[in-house]
Amino acid sequence: MKIICVGRNYADHAKELKNDLTTEPVLFMKPKTAILLPHKPLYYPEFTDDLHYECELVVKISSNGKYIQEKFAHKYYDAISLGIDFTARDLQREQQKKGLPWEIAKAFDGSAAVGTFVPLTEDIDVDNLSFRLDKNGEAVQNGNTSDMIFKVNNIIAYCSKFFTLNIGDLIFTGTPAGVGPVAVDDKLEGYLSGEKVLSVAVK
Ligand code: MG
Numbered sequence: 001m002k003i004i005c006v007g008r009n010y011a012d013h014a015k016e017l018k019n020d021l022t023t024e025p026v027l028f029m030k031p032k033t034a035i036l037l038p039h040k041p042l043y044y045p046e047f048t049d050d051l052h053y054e055c056e057l058v059v060k061i062s063s064n065g066k067y068i069q070e071k072f073a074h075k076y077y078d079a080i081s082l083g084i085d086f087t088a089r090d091l092q093r094e095q096q097k098k099g100l101p102w103e104i105a106k107a108f109d110g111s112a113a114v115g116t117f118v119p120l121t122e123d124i125d126v127d128n129l130s131f132r133l134d135k136n137g138e139a140v141q142n143g144n145t146s147d148m149i150f151k152v153n154n155i156i157a158y159c160s161k162f163f164t165l166n167i168g169d170l171i172f173t174g175t176p177a178g179v180g181p182v183a184v185d186d187k188l189e190g191y192l193s194g195e196k197v198l199s200v201a202v203k
Contacts, residue, residue, distance in 0.1 A: 001168040003030040003112050004159050005056075005085055009148050009174025013054075016177050025150045025158050028102060030172075036086075036113040041203040044184050045108060048088035051182050054175035055133035055141045055190055055198075058083040059126070059152055060117055061169040068160040073153035076165060079117040080124070082131055082190035082198045085172050086111040089181075114170065115190055115198030124193075126152045134189045135182070143176030150174075 007026035008014040014021055036042055044051060062078035085106065092105035120126070126145060133141040145151075150158070155173060159165065182188065182202045190198030 001032055001166065001170070002163070003032070003034060003170045003172065004163065005030060005106070005172040006150065006155055006174040009150055010143065010176040011147070011149060012177035013175050013179065016179070021149065025155055027159065027162075028106060030107040030112045033109050034107050034112040036110040036200065038114065038116050039199060041201045042086065042110045042113065043203050044182075045088065045110075047104075048090055050088065050090040052087045052089045052179050053133065053135070053140075053182050053188055054085040054087055054179050055131065055143070056083050056085055056172045056175045057126075057129065057131060057145055057152075057192075058114055059156075059171045059173060061165045061171070062167060064164065064166050065160055066164045068157050068165070070153045070157040073156040076156055077120070077152070079119050080126060080129075080192070081115040081117045082133075082192050083115065083170070083172055084113040084133075084188060084190070084198070084200060085175060086113065087179075112170070112172065113198065113200045115192075118192065118195070118197065129193055131193070132191045133178075134191070135180075136187055140180060141176055141178035145173070147176065148173060
């Protein structure tokens with residue numbers, strides 16, 4: 001399986017990192033070894049001094065597909081959750097400054113924390129879902145998928161032009177404003193439509 005991530009998908013977050021908006025989704029990938037399963041702790045990596053959380057809606061692919069049309073994209077995923085796109089912000093900035101790839105800053109072991117998946121039902125509108133991340137019991141990110149620049153179906157169509165999507169692949173759909181640092185002993189909890197689906201302790 002693979003993990004495809006979208007960057008700069010919320011205008012308020014692009015602004016806080018002083019990034020320009022793009023006319024097509026910004027994609028990057030994380031390997032399978034990046035997955036941090038529900039309720040597993042993240043051990044603060046020794047190679048960074050500025051580890052950030054980025055809470056994102058995560059979509060689970062349920063059918064194999066290539067060149068998926070946007071109007072059929074909804075048939076290719078069947079579950080959603082929240083995830084944290086952990087980012088070594090200091091390394092990312094250094095890499096960006098040099099025009100180099102971001103993998104060491106974004107694709108390291110444990111960098112793709114995922115919560116418990118919720119099966120999609122007809123009453124769930126993926127384009128209008130509120131979500132929130134709490135750090136040590138205080139809300140630090142509040143988002144709604146209606147603010148995504150590229151919506152889920154659009155992202156799936158775009159990704160599938162370049163990469164065959166396979167059952168079990170995950171798509172991290174981008175983070176809203178409010179990203180920030182974590183420290184050892186922090187506890188992160190994610191709520192999707194008010195339901196807690198994600199919990200990560202930093203050790
Ligand atoms: Mg992200």
